[in-house]
Amino acid sequence: MIDERTLLAPWTGYEAEPGTWPGGKTLAFWLAPNIEYYEIDPAPNLVRAPWPRPCPDLQNWSWRDYGNRVGVWRCLELFDRHGLKGSVSLNSAMCRHFPDIVQAFVDRGWELFCHGQYNTRYLFGRSPGEEREDLASACREIENFCGTRVRGLLAPALTYTETTLESAAACGIDYVFDLCMADAVVPLRLPATTLLAIPYSIELNDFFAVVAGGLSATTYVDRFRTQFDQLMAESARQAKVVGLPLHPYLIGMPQYIWALDRMLAHVRQHDGVWCTRARDIADHVWRQVLPDTSHP
Numbered sequence: 001m002i003d004e005r006t007l008l009a010p011w012t013g014y015e016a017e018p019g020t021w022p023g024g025k026t027l028a029f030w031l032a033p034n035i036e037y038y039e040i041d042p043a044p045n046l047v048r049a050p051w052p053r054p055c056p057d058l059q060n061w062s063w064r065d066y067g068n069r070v071g072v073w074r075c076l077e078l079f080d081r082h083g084l085k086g087s088v089s090l091n092s093a094m095c096r097h098f099p100d101i102v103q104a105f106v107d108r109g110w111e112l113f114c115h116g117q118y119n120t121r122y123l124f125g126r127s128p129g130e131e132r133e134d135l136a137s138a139c140r141e142i143e144n145f146c147g148t149r150v151r152g153l154l155a156p157a158l159t160y161t162e163t164t165l166e167s168a169a170a171c172g173i174d175y176v177f178d179l180c181m182a183d184a185v186v187p188l189r190l191p192a193t194t195l196l197a198i199p200y201s202i203e204l205n206d207f208f209a210v211v212a213g214g215l216s217a218t219t220y221v222d223r224f225r226t227q228f229d230q231l232m233a234e235s236a237r238q239a240k241v242v243g244l245p246l247h248p249y250l251i252g253m254p255q256y257i258w259a260l261d262r263m264l265a266h267v268r269q270h271d272g273v274w275c276t277r278a279r280d281i282a283d284h285v286w287r288q289v290l291p292d293t294s295h296p
Contacts, residue, residue, distance in 0.1 A: 031086030071252020116156025
């Protein structure tokens, strides 16, 4: 059972000092492309339907597939051009269905973290044991592919149960991205360990901004710049984090890729920004801010 008083109250008022990040940087920026695999006709979930229209919803399924066949390569070209690497929110099934995509990120030194097995297989309605095995299986598949322990979790399709955080810790996860309570890293106290909540900046998520929120590409760029600039200014007093969640099936389309280019160029104009991966943010916090805290 999640109890917000137990989870968060001991950390009320937690603040990282300015210059917390390496090299005296005050703002950490990380990229979070969601590299996902969607089934045309997945097993039913009693809580959430997999597609907006009856299966087979070929329109929506093929749009997602566009991201893996076309959009992701546009994004990678742009990431390379700006000299950036971050952390991939990965459905483990991609290691089987599109291994060339996963390998492209591995070859560039990107982190792979767990986003479940498929983005059409939700944690909603799963028992604690089923949930733990689902996450453990996904982590194993990613680890077997890249040879590196999976340390981060974004719940598949942003679906959770009351035991998801404990299940994550049991699978060796030591930081999560599903909580949206701060613009800085926040420790989460569980009964047996501590996890970190690293800002995923869901309000900057391209899907939530452009599709759900109805923003034009121009307004989306303005939203990003406004949030980034505000946190850049505030980071002179408290170290901050900006994450940029992306979906290649959306931001990798011809009419939107320019927006990503503009946002990344804006980041690169600022000297006080640490462009990094989620695992490096976590490692720095464990070493410099919470060195005596137990974690997985």
